[in-house]
Amino acid sequence: MANSEESSPLLPKQQESKVEKDLSQNEAVYPTKSADGKAPDAAKKSAPPIPMSWTANGLPLNHGSVMGEPMMGRAHWDSSLCACLGRNDDFCSSDLEVCLLGSVAPCVLYGSNAERLGSAPGTFANHCLPYTGLYLIGNSLFGWNCLAPWFSYSSRTAIRRKFNLEGSCEALTRSCGCCGSFVEDEAQREQCETACDFATHVFCHACALCQEGREVRRRLHHPGFNAHPVLVMIPPGDQIMGRGA
Secondary structure (H helix, E strand, C coil), X not given: XXXXXXXXXXXXXXXXXXXXXXXXXXXXXXXXXXXXXXXCHHHHHHCCCCCCCECCXXXXXXXXCCCCCCCCCCECCCCCCCCCCCCCCCCHHHHHHHXXXXXXXXXXXXXXXXXXXXXXXXXXXXXXXXXXXXXXXXXXXXXXXXXXXXXXXXXXXXXXXXXXXXXXXXXXXXXXXXXXXXXXXXXXXXXXXXXXXXXXXXHCHHHHHHHHHHHHHHHCCCHHHHCCCCCCCCCCCCCCCCCCC
């Protein structure tokens, strides 16, 4: 019986004793509890805190699963600010439409961008009409569109926060390190990024609207395409039963 019990695959005593021996060796090398049953203080002090960073919406940024691995930064915009014609991909025709709207009717492009972000009834009109009024007043009194950017720059901030995109201040810090010296925490960085969003709309307004339009069209569907499919039942046609010969 002893030989059959030792050779039983359900109760492998040799493997159990080997596992217990390995566990005892691991506890000797890496002690988890002290003699009084409490965890040693050295193990607590030796574990460094995992670095965390947060987006403007309160969501944590992605960080590495391995301790000591650097955190991942924010994502880049799909196209640059000066890429007015977009890219040669599946959205090429949409990029040309965005470029045309940004040049001829920026109010329509701004309302379309806000509609994709808001997805609420009346979003297009609530953004397009005030923009149109500021556009006409600015061009009539000052000769250029200088009032509408004060109203529209918040959409760039909303897009950057929604998709966790890299701002102008962070891009300059990454490329030449000129903006990182006076930014101490995340709150000051967000204030700097908001100021850069405003400056981008003031000095490169049409290009900023086109870049935002290309970004939201690649990431978000139009609210009109979210309708549920309708199942239509078509009755069969009239059938005539003939009597066989």
